Amino acid sequence: MRTAYSVETVRAAERELMARLPEGALMARAAAGLAAVCAELLARRRGRVYGSRVVLLAGPGDNGGDALYAGARLARRGAAVTAVPMDPARIHPGGLAALRAAGGRVAESVPARADLVLDGLTGIGGRGGLRPAAAALVERIPAGALVVAVDLPSGVDADTGEVAGPAVSADVTVTFGAYKPGLLIDPGASRTGAVRLVPIGLELPDRAELEALQHTDVARLLPLPGSSSDKYRRGVVGVVAGSEQYPGAAVLAVAGALRGGAGAVRYVGPAADAVLARYPEVLVGRGRVQAWVVGPGLGSGRAAEVERALADRDVPVLVDADGLRGLDPEVVRARRAATLLTPHAGEAAALLGVAREEVEAGRLAAVRGLAGRYGAAVLLKGATTLVASGGVVRVNPTGTPWLATAGSGDVLSGLAGALLAGGLSGGDAGAVAAYLHGLAGRFAAGAPAAGGIAAGGAPVVAQEVAAALPEAWRSVRG
């Protein structure tokens, strides 16, 4: 499990550790780790550190201090290091002295050429959008320079990933002690480049503010058939989806459910012919199920079918797409079995009564807010999908922008429904489904299974994502 901790938690752990260490020891650890990553990057790019041009954007706080101390280390290895303070009257004094002693210099403006720029403007102390003096330096970052963010890209909110105005886009982010939520949640996550964690000895609580499942976590959660399994024990998924206008949504949701390990799929709706033509193994009509999936491609005027599924209070229900329209929190709160809501940003905005932009800019607050309001698990789709349930938020690390394609969400719904029917909680079903779906998207796109979300590949269509789910299962199970 990858975990991310809030600024408050990180600061508390830092205070506790600092009290036991000589002054400056923590910053020295951070700067040493940072300089080592920079040296490695310079060696890869130029063959050596000696003679390389390094620019430090130095903010007034300890983030600037880290950059200055790391710059001093690089200067001692023969790099030409220039620090540009955001505010010449407020620069970390110890860091500045170390840089000067190592032969580094200070300039008022950003040099036109650099091999590597260290962004030490703001770290976990940054608040709101970058101030003009900082934004002006960011604008001047020379084209072609490798940008290494210190702790986090300046302008990204460490706790939420929100970006208000200009912010640094880094090639590499070197973060200290713990991942911060803003490094894993968009829009911040798309500014970090590759994230490298430098341990500095912080002792952190077991429970993190944000979690990201990894292969082994998902493998542990996957419901697998045993020797005594029959199709009913493995879970029957009821799919209430599709309409005359959108029969394909039914086919894709069924595909996701079948590939998600359902023992059987029961289809209810007007697209039975289309479903059976593609999947003759599907049962048609109402009957006993272990989980319902309601909503994909329903169109309007079908609220009664959504209510009927939710009224089955002891059966887990996933509500997606058109099923989410006007969803009553009291109805959901009254349920005993798991409820998983899977909105995209627009649907989440409608449920919260805010503008879509507000959800996009504050995804963590939105997913938490919805989970709290409905007393349910909520999966907020997006470039970094978030799943909130019971006070825990998980961020999905496997997505790919290629999944932003018609029908991809229908496959996800069926898949998560199968996991609910297999006995997973709403939060686990959502997180595991997002993980497998993201991996399948990458496999279908021909993109690498690991790495940042912009990790290459080619366009995919939703059917291919469903078809790649078995490969995702196999890769997770190892």
Ligand SMILES: NC(=O)C1=CN([C@@H]2O[C@H](COP(=O)(O)OP(=O)(O)OC[C@H]3O[C@@H](n4cnc5c(N)ncnc54)[C@H](O)[C@@H]3O)[C@@H](O)[C@H]2O)[C@@H](O)CC1
């Ligand atoms: N506290 C510690 O023990 C450690 C801290 N470390 C570093 O220290 C950083 C935190 O340092 P600070 O608490 O001094 O805070 P920062 O250096 O992150 O930022 C605070 C400074 O930036 C200015 N600022 C805030 N918002 C701004 C904005 N929007 N635009 C422009 N300027 C803005 C503030 O006026 C303040 O001077 C961490 O991110 C990390 O890089 C590391 O050295 C590891 C140890």
Ligand SMILES: [K+]
């Ligand atoms: K920074």
